[in-house]
Every structure is written in structure tokens, then in C-alpha cells.
Amino acid sequence: MAGNSFGQLFRITTAGESHGPGNVVIIDGVPPGIPLSEADFERDLSRRRPGQSKIVTQRNESDTPEILSGVFEGKTTGTSLAILIRNQDQRSRDYGDIAEKYRPGHADFGFDAKYGLRDYRGGGRSSARETSVRVAAGVVAKKIIADAFGGQVLSYVVQVGSIKANIPDPAAVTLDDIETLPNGEPNIVRCPDVVAAEKMIELINEMRLAGDSIGGAAEIVATGIPAGLGEPVFDKIKADLGKALFTLPAVLGVEYGIGFGCVTMRGSEHNDIFVPASDSAVDRNAAEFVESKRPGISTETNRHGGILGGITTGQPIVLRAAVKPTSSLPIEQRTVTSNAEPTTIQTKGRHDPCLLPRFIPMAEAMVAIVLADHWLRWKAQCR
Amino acid sequence: MAGNSFGQLFRITTAGESHGPGNVVIIDGVPPGIPLSEADFERDLSRRRPGQSKIVTQRNESDTPEILSGVFEGKTTGTSLAILIRNQDQRSRDYGDIAEKYRPGHADFGFDAKYGLRDYRGGGRSSARETSVRVAAGVVAKKIIADAFGGQVLSYVVQVGSIKANIPDPAAVTLDDIETLPNGEPNIVRCPDVVAAEKMIELINEMRLAGDSIGGAAEIVATGIPAGLGEPVFDKIKADLGKALFTLPAVLGVEYGIGFGCVTMRGSEHNDIFVPASDSAVDRNAAEFVESKRPGISTETNRHGGILGGITTGQPIVLRAAVKPTSSLPIEQRTVTSNAEPTTIQTKGRHDPCLLPRFIPMAEAMVAIVLADHWLRWKAQCR
Amino acid sequence: MAGNSFGQLFRITTAGESHGPGNVVIIDGVPPGIPLSEADFERDLSRRRPGQSKIVTQRNESDTPEILSGVFEGKTTGTSLAILIRNQDQRSRDYGDIAEKYRPGHADFGFDAKYGLRDYRGGGRSSARETSVRVAAGVVAKKIIADAFGGQVLSYVVQVGSIKANIPDPAAVTLDDIETLPNGEPNIVRCPDVVAAEKMIELINEMRLAGDSIGGAAEIVATGIPAGLGEPVFDKIKADLGKALFTLPAVLGVEYGIGFGCVTMRGSEHNDIFVPASDSAVDRNAAEFVESKRPGISTETNRHGGILGGITTGQPIVLRAAVKPTSSLPIEQRTVTSNAEPTTIQTKGRHDPCLLPRFIPMAEAMVAIVLADHWLRWKAQCR
Amino acid sequence: MAGNSFGQLFRITTAGESHGPGNVVIIDGVPPGIPLSEADFERDLSRRRPGQSKIVTQRNESDTPEILSGVFEGKTTGTSLAILIRNQDQRSRDYGDIAEKYRPGHADFGFDAKYGLRDYRGGGRSSARETSVRVAAGVVAKKIIADAFGGQVLSYVVQVGSIKANIPDPAAVTLDDIETLPNGEPNIVRCPDVVAAEKMIELINEMRLAGDSIGGAAEIVATGIPAGLGEPVFDKIKADLGKALFTLPAVLGVEYGIGFGCVTMRGSEHNDIFVPASDSAVDRNAAEFVESKRPGISTETNRHGGILGGITTGQPIVLRAAVKPTSSLPIEQRTVTSNAEPTTIQTKGRHDPCLLPRFIPMAEAMVAIVLADHWLRWKAQCR
Numbered sequence A, B, C, D: 001m002a003g004n005s006f007g008q009l010f011r012i013t014t015a016g017e018s019h020g021p022g023n024v025v026i027i028d029g030v031p032p033g034i035p036l037s038e039a040d041f042e043r044d045l046s047r048r049r050p051g052q053s054k055i056v057t058q059r060n061e062s063d064t065p066e067i068l069s070g071v072f073e074g075k076t077t078g079t080s081l082a083i084l085i086r087n088q089d090q091r092s093r094d095y096g097d098i099a100e101k102y103r104p105g106h107a108d109f110g111f112d113a114k115y116g117l118r119d120y121r122g123g124g125r126s127s128a129r130e131t132s133v134r135v136a137a138g139v140v141a142k143k144i145i146a147d148a149f150g151g152q153v154l155s156y157v158v159q160v161g162s163i164k165a166n167i168p169d170p171a172a173v174t175l176d177d178i179e180t181l182p183n184g185e186p187n188i189v190r191c192p193d194v195v196a197a198e199k200m201i202e203l204i205n206e207m208r209l210a211g212d213s214i215g216g217a218a219e220i221v222a223t224g225i226p227a228g229l230g231e232p233v234f235d236k237i238k239a240d241l242g243k244a245l246f247t248l249p250a251v252l253g254v255e256y257g258i259g260f261g262c263v264t265m266r267g268s269e270h271n272d273i274f275v276p277a278s279d280s281a282v283d284r285n286a287a288e289f290v291e292s293k294r295p296g297i298s299t300e301t302n303r304h305g306g307i308l309g310g311i312t313t314g315q316p317i318v319l320r321a322a323v324k325p326t327s328s329l330p331i332e333q334r335t336v337t338s339n340a341e342p343t344t345i346q347t348k349g350r351h352d353p354c355l356l357p358r359f360i361p362m363a364e365a366m367v368a369i370v371l372a373d374h375w376l377r378w379k380a381q382c383r
Helices: A038-048 A096-100 A108-115 A121-126 A128-149 A175-179 A194-210 A237-246 A259-264 A285-289 A356-382 B038-048 B096-100 B108-115 B121-126 B128-149 B175-179 B194-210 B237-246 B259-264 B285-289 B356-382 C038-048 C096-100 C108-115 C121-126 C128-149 C175-179 C194-210 C237-246 C259-264 C285-289 C356-382 D038-048 D096-100 D108-115 D121-126 D128-149 D175-179 D194-210 D237-246 D259-264 D285-289 D356-382
Strands: A011-016 A022-028 A065-069 A081-086 A152-160 A216-223 A251-256 A274-276 A297-299 A317-323 A333-336 A342-345 B011-016 B022-028 B065-069 B081-086 B152-160 B216-223 B251-256 B274-276 B297-299 B317-323 B333-336 B342-345 C011-016 C022-028 C065-069 C081-086 C152-160 C216-223 C251-256 C274-276 C297-299 C317-323 C333-336 C342-345 D011-016 D022-028 D065-069 D081-086 D152-160 D216-223 D251-256 D274-276 D297-299 D317-323 D333-336 D342-345
Touching (some): A011 A128, A011 D022, A011 D065, A022 A128, A022 D011, A022 D022, A022 D065, A038 A065, A038 A128, A038 A356, A065 D011, A081 D011, A108 A121, A128 A152, A152 A175, A152 A194, A152 A356, A216 B259, A237 A356, A237 B237, A251 A259, A251 B237, A251 B259, A274 B333, A317 A356, A317 B259, A356 B108, B011 B128, B011 C022, B011 C065, B011 C081, B022 B128, B022 C011, B022 C022, B038 B128, B038 B356, B065 C011, B065 C022, B081 B128, B128 B152, B128 B356, B152 B175, B216 B356, B237 B356, B251 B259, B317 B356, B356 D356, C011 C128, C022 C128, C038 C065, C038 C128, C038 C356, C081 C128, C108 D356, C128 C152, C128 C356, C152 C175, C152 C194, C152 C356, C216 C356, C216 D259, C237 C251, C237 C317, C237 C356, C237 D251, C251 C259, C259 D251, C317 C356, C317 D259, C333 D274, C356 D108, D011 D128, D038 D065, D121 D128, D128 D152, D128 D356, D152 D175, D152 D194, D216 D356, D237 D251, D317 D356
Antiparallel strands (some): A011 A022, A152 A216, A251 A317, A274 A297, B065 B081, B152 B216, B216 B317, B251 B317, B333 B342, C011 C022, C022 C081, C216 C317, C251 C317, C274 C297, C333 C342, D022 D081, D065 D081, D152 D216, D216 D317
16 A cells, blocks of 8 residues: 555655566656756666676676656656666576465565465565665665755675674765775675675675575665754654665664664763764764754764754764575575475575675665655755 | 654554643544543553653653544544543753753754754653653554454563563563563563563662663564565565654664574575474464465464565564663763853753663554554455 | 545644544644744634624534644744644533434435444534634644745635625735625625625525525635646646645535636637736736746736646636535434434534535635645745 | 655556656555456547547557556556556657747646746646556556446546536446447547537537637546445545546536535535435445445435535435636747747647547546545445
8 A cells, every 4th residue: 555655755656576577666756957867877776786796696687777757858857757677687487486385584475465466476576676766766865965965875784694894984984985995896795894895705605605695784874964854753764764774675673873782881871972063073064054053063972873863963874784694595495385385495596695785775775765855854844 | 744643544643742731642544443442541551651660750640541532432433533641740840951951862952953943841742751642542553453363562671781581482471471570569670581670670770879871672572463464665564663663762773583683694594484384383363364365374483573575474573672771861961052062961850760661562552553554554455 | 544634744634523522633744933822823713613693503612722732932843733622512412313314415324334333423523613623724824825925815705595796806805805894893704795795694594594504605815826836747736725625514616717617718718828927917926035937927817716737827826615505404304214214304403504604714724724735845845 | 745646545656748758657555366458458548549539639649558567467466556658759849939938828837937947848747648647547446446346437528618418317328328429430529418429529620620729528427336435524535536636637627416506505405315225216236235334325316426524425426527628729829938028829730629538538537546545445444
């Protein structure tokens, strides 16, 4: 029931399945006059694309977007903006196995229980292909927040299996740190800690060879975000960001700021102290840009992750998501048929041995969409 | 912008501040014919009420609900149901301090940045008093899911500071385990592990005496939930539950099932194996009640927390929330005035040294509201 | 299902019945900093109130509003604003008749068919008492559009039975013309054509004495509205205004501009010609106030009623609503019982012999609410 | 701001412009298991298509739909259903005229005032081409209400200029009456009164030759609709239907039942008397199908148009819409440039001399969409 839309003022609605003709997104609420062309989508779509490196699925998709509406003479018109990405590599093969058996860890069983039938080809609507158009929508959202207040959203891998990255200052990480190694080669795992990155890649390769998969965690950082975004009760920005990340496949946990680390802390050691802005290295330009009525105030530390009471404080917004290991496995797993008869299943062919490298652009997109939405909401009510 | 509403078909809209006349909720979408009277709210409201024990705030509020509409001759009519809870103990006192200073860890600064002004009396809209009417709405939601399929939602404390409870089977915990000690006295910390409970109470008391506070974690379990609730993309039930918990004050993290534990796991050890229902102790009556088209299937384990691909599987839904230590502290903290001048602040008087005991009914309410909403959504589309 | 809310950014949610404790509205999206007190509601509430003159129902209600939240130190805070109006004159009497019989022209039968039960006391939720809190919300909306761009919404009676008013220029009508006769006495029928007004009152009185009722039509005019409000497709301002008026009880038709008169016209005589603004008497200050990018353009005539393609043109918005004769009649009418047995019914006591005089403030409120909503929407996307 | 979506549970979101790549609709909330293929759209799309007869625009579009998602093995899956209709006959020509000049009666000026720019090619988003995908969505809605309770929606022309049709019983009109003449030839004006139809066609032809256009009115009738659909306050079914029709281009008035005719009536002559169902010819099977709790009750007459208090009564729903004469005219009209300089404009080439023949399927689609939506809402709350 309208479960295919997300956002209130900057609102995306998606359709499409893994092995159907393609995926489409309609974006509503885009401000008019923003320069936009198909080329703008290239960078983020290629970061999400299958086949981009040896450690991701080898399905071959160019993910070429077609703007169907909402752009005229190179600028957004303010009317609904539709983007279509056609599927190309829907291998014709025998689906008998997944048609009749429930893949462990997948939504197959839930679809049947809910709808009484399902599009079993490649997971249908619950395929990660659906996220391609979300990433496209995220590109538009990123443009909006960059134009409005210099906001930027970046994400990177902080853990794969037991290998943890050391990221001293999330707000200092650059897109280049995430995407490129010091030697100029692509950072295919998207972890800015180069030493950890190497080990992560090794571990993922091991999984690939073993026909297994491995979990991990991503961190998302939004910088340049003015204080005052978010609503005090239900549409807290932490609630909307939390929902946004949980809409992504395989996310089992979300935390912001100190996160679960708060459980063992005392209030006196947890609270971030407010200080005059000059006492802090944190850039307050963003808030000043929107003529915040309370300039010049910062916090000494950022355990709160840029959000207090559901409203941004002007500090960097920091979130983390736990991503489970890929459920589809080439090795044999026990399961049942749709008639509840015990059997086994192997997911043949293409799969991601670790979801994290391709998760990064999806997470950025969803966070940017929430921020663009709340920016428009702030303008509506408070400007 | 409509940030005071939550839910799509079972939809609550709230208003009210800490020190204004009171709080009100309008509940839309309530099915007609459900028996309801003011007495039904007593249990859960008293579990949330200030002053209920020595380890919570001593503000004196009876939290007596008045049903303003939507009930006739003891039954819901199907039209909008409004419940008003008046404030009683708004102590007249000098607010000068919090009017001019930003309390660390609070939304004060964000309110000013967002709106340019704020109701500084007791935190205004960001006070926990706002949750009183959510708990009332939760009572209605609990009735709906109990009537429809025998669904039940319970929550309890699993950690305070470093003290962890041992809960062997979340689905086996009863309301009595949560609320009452074996000796018949009230379990004021709401942790069913009695040994841990005693230590938690001790720790919270220590904090109270020290003028400090302590964080903790709560677990929420929903049992008797049929398979097939939730939407595959944006309104995944994990996304809506995640948002629901993040709308509660002080929540910094949410995880379901194995949660952040998935990060270090391999797919082969993480996936829950589907089995014929007779292979499992899990009760499938709920799903059968709604004539699920795939009866007789269960999972061997429940690392997935009752949700796969955003849709319920018929297993118990298990979530956890990390709750930060209370920000208001009687001890002195550094901060700044609204003019960015350094100063100090002490929050005098009543505060919760640990938020967890009163968090429990709030968490139950929000989870029940999401489940009632998705139940109505399922009925609309799939029945 | 959320059928008790109206508006997208300026959003009202109502609850309450005719003979319950009272009616309440929660208004979401109110910009912060607007001066507001209970006194502001007095004028419009008294225009809607029963018992205000001899030609309306004599139910005795003071309609005193209580602001429950959202206002602090005399200003709106930006958080949800709740207003409660308690019922006072719920006469205790025997409802047996309407409990068991369906009043012709009423929603009674529909309620039973929909919900399987109904609050039969005075019509329950379908009573005109529900509109009291809409009128209160309209006061807030009127303040928003007046502050933002000098917008004003007025309504008046243009027809009762066959008596038609002559209103040469809708945009020139003042509140005083509507509310007060040249001799200083109240214009109890709210028709600015004094000659027609006198005849209308006479006719309504006749109906009252005959135990019958009479239909009529109201016109609503919004002036000072900038060009550019409204959305091009589904949320055309004409669509949202049309819905707004149809939400009011007893409205059977809505037209704007030339309305049904367009049916017999040719395009060449219907189109309003665009002219430089100086060619027109129409005030364009409003549009200039919001820095319209196309100043200085007007239309020679206003058959289009201020809206083209769903978007305002800066000309006065003009709508009309057809209001049916009151269905409740003191004279005997044939009907059936809830068991389909033929019977007769008389609605004893208090009724409006013509709905129009009290319809006026309701219509103004609903139109103002739509305009405030679209103003916020415009700010969000286009400012 | 989400102005491109319509409906709450059965929700459509559209994108596309007159001269862009095409138009797309995403339909959310479709029940699973409904047989659907591209062929199902053919009939209604061909009724809306340009070039279908000599009295409509000669733009050449095949309006071939492509189902992008939501259908698997010939049945709806319950997930979002996307339909794409590509534009074909976007004649390359000089738009200089409409790029710089405001066409009288069009949204051009409003677009510029709102967004500061516009897609001037053929009216962009305000083109009637946008309605092609609404008609496609209407086909799905018609299937839902036909399957659920045998509901049917038909529309036909009742007036063109001064020529009025005589339709003794709206509920007796068949699709064949609307589409085909007694001699088997197509009824190109879609008026079931054959004598009037002939005169209407003659008048429209006259207009075409004169380079002018003419207004008209359409009636829409929904039969087989159970009692009990619609919400009592804001989402009255008359309000949602009213909005639905006003979203269509060129509609200046909407009335239901007796409509504006109520203005001159007394209550005693207006009220429809409730009678046992056997006293009435009206078919009550529909209501019985959904196990209405109040079977066997009808009304003697249907001045109320099938809706009382916003809720359906089980009688046929009857509405009428006033449609203005086409604004685009081949003959010269005065106007201004975007710089407010007086000039003239001629809309060359293809235009509809009367909008009514193609309006019919659009009106049916919008009414069916509202009824499908309210059917799902009823199921969610009341079943």
C-alpha cells in the first residue's frame, strides 16, 4: 500500500524486478532549474553496478539511465522526474529450483505468504537491482543538498568479518580515499584504511572461492549539514535515516553517533558539551549559509552523531549499518519446497561474496534522499 | 510538516508539551466494534508513569486518559479516536536557566536553530511526556493484533551499563516475568533475569545518588505474528519498526535478530534453514489463523529475527534498542548560553537516572502500532 | 484510513462527535513565530456558532476553544497545534427514534453499512459540530496567507431557493458587506446584496415555520493570491479546492470561474486574454511580493476564476458551492427502520432551516487551508 | 511536492510530458493474482487516443503500453506495477511562438510563475498526453472493482454547446450505447442519445472548420457499488470523486446527484425516502456481495447520486463534469509575450475542436481509481 514510495516532499516511487524489462523511479518534488543530464548518474551508478570488480557479482549490466521526463534543455523543470534503467543480462535459465524451493535468508517464503504468488526470477522485486534507481535518485538528492548548503554524503566500509578499519576522523574522509588506492588503482572494497582494505579483499576472495559469503559494516558521514533539520517527534532525522538504511537489503542494524556504545556509558561521560564555535574545528559554514538563528555554537565532541532530539546540530552526521552476509550461496544448503518437503538448494552462478562494496553508493543515496527531503520540509515551514 | 503523525492505515497524530495543558493523540483507522474504555489504558500508562518507583523521575502525574471521541456504548466506532491526558504536576519554577542555556545532550539548541524559538519549559515537545499518548495508542494497537491473530508484544531490559541479562528464549518471556519478581514484588527495572535485575537496580541507585545517569538496552519481542506482513521495498517491516524505535527519545541504535553480530558471520553459518513446521518448536498458529497460503514451514533458528526481505516469516520478531544515559543531570555540566557564551548548567530536581524502566512500555507501544498498521495494510491488499 | 486528515504540509486532523465530550483538531506544519491566542478564534467561531440568529439552529454552544499545544508566550512554536472545543448543550433526550430509523438524506444508513454500528446521537461524526474545529484551523490558515502575501478569503451567500443575489464584482466584497447591514445590524443571512438578503431571510423564516428547509449557493473569493500556486497534475489547486468544499456537509456541486456556464461557450469567447498588468484593474501586488518571475501580466477578464491548468494566475480565485436543503425536518417523512420496515420519522427540536448562513465561515476556512498548504508547498520546492 | 500521486491505497504516480520520450505510471497497492496483459489496455486507450475520428485531434499516436513491472506469468504480483507509453508523433517544428508567448486559457503563464521555467513543447506536463497513463491505471482499477463486487463505471457526453442529450436512466446506459450507433458504426461523440449525438457531431465539425472550439458536459455513472464506501469527514467519497474529476484538464465544475439543482429545492422535496429494497428497482446485489450488515434497504429516488454524508448508499453513483472549450485555437487570439508585450498567437495544426469525446475514458478512469481505492480502504478497516 504505497509501500513503493519513500520521502515526503522529495519523494521517490520505484518499480521493477530483477529479470523484468527494467527498473524505473519517479522523483517528485525536485526543485526547478537544477542542471541535470544522463551523464550525472554515471559515477554513482558505476559504483553500484554488478561486474565492476572481481569481488562482486559478475552479472553484466551497463545500468544506462534514460531520463523519461522532468528535464528540459538540461535543467529540471520541477515536475515529476522519471528515470528508467533497463535490464540487459537476464540470463535465460532454468528457474525450477528457486521457483519451487525457498532460498534460506531470502524473502521468497515471505512473498508467498503475503501475496500467494511471487516473481521468482532472481528474487523479483527484492533483488538488489531495484536499488539501481534509488542510486539514480540519490544523485539528484546529492545535487540538491550540495547546491543548497554545500552538503555532502559519503560512505565507506568499516568492517568485513573481523577486519576493522581505523578511521580517525569520519568527516575527513574524501571520495578519493574511498574509491582510489594511493597507487592510483581502484579501491574495490571501498575502505579508506588501506591496510584493512587489503585484508578485506583477501577475505572476500577467500569467501568467493569457498562458495561462501561474509558480513560487514558501513559508515555514512554527512558533512556541511546545517543545524535545524528534522522534526521533534515522529520524523526525527534519526528516525528517517534509520528507516532509510533499513529499507536496504540485508541491513540488520543501524546506529548513529556512539550507537550501541552508549549502553555502558554514564551521562556525564556521554553528553557532548556545547562550546562557542571557535572552540571547535567543526565547520559551521553550512548553518551560517542558511542564516541559522543560532550561529557560532558547536560541540566539543560528536558522540551524538550530529543529531539531538531528532534535529541536526550542525555537526557531521555519522551512522553505521550492519550488513549480513549474502544469503545466496553456491554451496549446498538445506531448505524446504513450497510444499514443506525437505530438500537442498544451491544458488548457481553469479553472487556477491560480500555485499559491502556495492552497498556504499546505496547507503549514500538513501541518506542524501532523507537530507534533501528534510531540507525542503525546513524551507516549507521555517524559511 | 506532518511530522507529528505516524503510521499509514493505523495512523496516530500527537500534540502536547511537557508543561502545557496536556497531550492528545488522534488515532485514525481503528476498526469498528472493538470494546474499549478508559480502564483499558491503566496498565500500560502506569508502567510508563513518572513516580512509579524510586528509580524513576518523581514528577507526580496520574496520567488519567479521557476518551474524547471514537467510542460509543463501549465500542470503537471506526471514526477517529482521540485521547487526552492532562498534565498535572507542572511545577511553577524559574526556567531562566534552561531558557537561556542549552542543556547538553538535549534538543534545545536544535529547536532554536530550526524554529528560531522554543518552548523551553521542561523540553516542550521533546519531553518524554509526549510518549504518554503514544502508549495509549499502543493499547489500541495491541488490542487489534490480539483480536486479529493472537499477536502479543512485550519488551524488557536486557542491559544497564555493563550488566547484561541472560534471556535464553525471548519468545518465552511473559508480562509477569517482566513486571513481577518471584517474591511478588514489582520488578521495578523490568528485567526478567532476576539476578541481573537486582544488580541493575543497584547500579541505577548509585547513579541517582551520584547525580549521574546510565545507558542501557531493551529487547522487544512480538509473538504470534503471521508470516506475510510488511512490504518488500521501502515499507519493509524492519524499516518501519526501525523508524518506530528511533522516534523514541534517546535511542541511538536499533538492531533486529542477530543484529550487529552478523558483521563477523559467514553466510553458511548465518542463514536460518527452512524446515517443515513440525521440525520446529515455533508456534505457527498465528499464520494459520490468517489462512496463510504456505502453512507448515518454519525455520530451524531465528537469527533473522522474524523478518526476511522486509516481510515477516511467522517466527518471533526480535529487536533491540540502545538507549543513551539521561542527558539531564543534577551535577554541573559545561555548556553555552544562546549567545554562545560559556557557562555551566545543573538540571535541578526530578530526573530519571536510567531511562530503561519507563522505556519498556513506549517500545511495546511503537512496535504494536507498526504491526497493527501492517495488518490493516495486508487486509487491504491481500485478503 | 487516515480519512480524518486534510492537507499535505499544512495538515489538519480532527476528531469528535456531536454529542461526545467535544471536538479537537491537531494542526501540523504551522510556521513558527505567528502571534496566536484564543481570542483570535472568536470572530470566525461566532460566525459558525449555533444560536447566533433566529434563522439558524438554536442549539446553545459557546464554542470556546482551548489551545492545548503549539503556542508559547503568545506565538506558534512550529510544533503541532491542538485546539479543543468542548460540547456543552448535548441535551439528554430519547434517541430511540434515530437509533432505530434512518433519517432521509443523512449518513445514518451509510455508517451502518460501512462500520456495522454508529454513534446515532445527533449524527455522531457527521454532525456539523465537527466543522467547528475546521473553522478554528481556518483562522490559523488565514493568518498564514495574510502574513505571507496579504491573501484574504471571503465567502457569502449568492442564492437561497430562487432568490439570487447580484454581486457585480466578487473581489470587491468586504467582510463588512457580508456581516453587517447598512443600518449597522447584523446581516444574518450573509448575502452582501441587501435587497436579496432581505428576501432570503423571509424565505428561510417561511421554511422554519413550515418545518421545512431550503437549499442555496455560496460564493468564495480569494484575493491577493500570487500566481504560481498549485501543482500541474493531481494536486491542481482547483482539485484541492474542489475536494475541500466537497468535504463540507451538504455540498452537491462545486464550480470555479465561469463554471457550468462554460458548457455552452466557444473557445474564442471563453478564453481570457493575457494583457500587460497596467491594462487591468487587478492588483498584482501579491505576486510581486513573492518575487514572481513574471510580473506585470494579467488577464482582461476572469472567466477562468484565477486558476489555469491547476495553477493560480494571480487573478482572484472564485468558486461556488451548491448546498442542499437541510435533511433533518420537523415534519414527518417516510423512511425505514434498520430492519427495513417502513415507518415515519420527525426530527424534533433544533435544526437549521437553511444551511447557508453558517456554511460561510466553513467554506472560508477550507479554502484558506488549501491556500496555506499550497503556499508552504511552493516555498518548499520553488523558493 | 508529491503532487504527481493520486489515491491512498490504490495509488498512482505519473510522469511524462507531451513531447518527451513518453509517459509512465507506477501503480501501488494492486491486489495480487489479477490476470493482466498489455491487451487489456487496448479498449480504453483507443477510446482516448488522438486520431480516432475526424472530430478529435489528428496527432498520430498508437499509445502502445509496455508493462515494466508488477505482472508475472500473466498475473499481478502485488508489487508496484509500472506502465510506459512512449510518444511517437512529436512533430519537429518551431516552438518559438509558444516558447515566448502565453497561450490564452493555458497553464503556460502559471508554469513560469511557479517554476521560473517551463517545458513549452506542446504544453509539457499539462498536456492531455499525461492522461494516457491514467487511463491505463483506470483499466486496472476497473478490473479490481469488477472482480470484487461487480462494479462498473461508464461515462458519456450529455451536452455539447446548447445541445442536451436525453438520458432517461443513467444506470441503464451500456458501453455499447456509448460507443456504437444503432447502425453499427462508431458513436464518435460518445452520447447515447443518438439524435443528440448527430447534432453534437455537426456542431463540433462546425467548430473545427471555424478554427474554434466548444464546451460540453459529461456524466459518469458507477453501478453495482456496495453501500458503505467512503469516509465520513475529509475523504468523503464525493470529495475524492470531486477532486478526481477536477484533476482532469479543462474541468470547471463538478456536481453529483441533483447537483446545482438542489439550490432551489425544499428539504421535503429533495430528500430521497428510504424504502425496503423490494420497493425499488435498484439492484442491491453488490452490497449483498460484501455482506453488508444492512441489506434490503434502498431509496425511492436517487437525487442524492448514490452518496449520503460522504458514504455510498448502494444506489448508482452519478456525477457530472463541465468541460470548457479547448483553449488552443487555430484562429488568432490576442495575448502577451513573457516580457508582457502585447502580441497575437495562433495554435497551428492539430487540436480537438471539442474535448468531450476523448474526455469520457479519462473520467471513467479517475472515478474507477477512487472506487478501487475506497474499496481497499474499506477492506483494511472494516472487513
